[in-house]
Amino acid sequence: QYGEAQPGLDQYAIQKFGLSLEVVPRTLAENSGLDATNIVAQMYAAHKAGSTSVGIDIVEGTTKDCGVLDLLVTKKEALKLATDAAVTVLRVDQIIMAKQAGGPKAPAQPAPYGD
Numbered sequence: 001q002y003g004e005a006q007p008g009l010d011q012y013a014i015q016k017f018g019l020s021l022e023v024v025p026r027t028l029a030e031n032s033g034l035d036a037t038n039i040v041a042q043m044y045a046a047h048k049a050g051s052t053s054v055g056i057d058i059v060e061g062t063t064k065d066c067g068v069l070d071l072l073v074t075k076k077e078a079l080k081l082a083t084d085a086a087v088t089v090l091r092v093d094q095i096i097m098a099k100q101a102g103g104p105k106a107p108a109q110p111a112p113y114g115d
Contacts, residue, residue, distance in 0.1 A: 002014060003015040003018060017083075021079075022040060025039065025040055025043055025055070025056055026039075026040055028056055028058070029056055029058075032056070032058040032061070034056070034058070034061050039056055039062075039063060042054075042062070042063040043055075043056070043063050046063060051065060053065050053066070053067065054066070
């Protein structure tokens with residue numbers, strides 16, 4: 001919802017960043033032997049209905065209000081570091097793409113023997 005309210009390319013970047021965070025519950029569901037698509041859809045529906053603390057109950061194989069199970073500071077720092085790493089890679093890629101193509105010049109060839 002936040003991304004949809006932003007103008008221009010910011011909207012696209014925010015939506016894609018949010019979508020990239022979907023990998024966490026999807027991977028947890030897959031590694032637990034659950035149907036990841038169904039679980040993520042259930043989480044989306046619960047969050048849309050206002051239950052923002054719904055998570056995956058891997059024991060029962062469904063979604064429910066699981067409560068907070070680890071520190072916010074850890075998640076926040078991990079996301080910050082991952083974002084910084086991605087931005088750094090994009091900056092390096094942008095610098096590489098901006099440079100002229102081509103490598104070192106080949107040395108001049110000596111004149112042939114008959115000249």
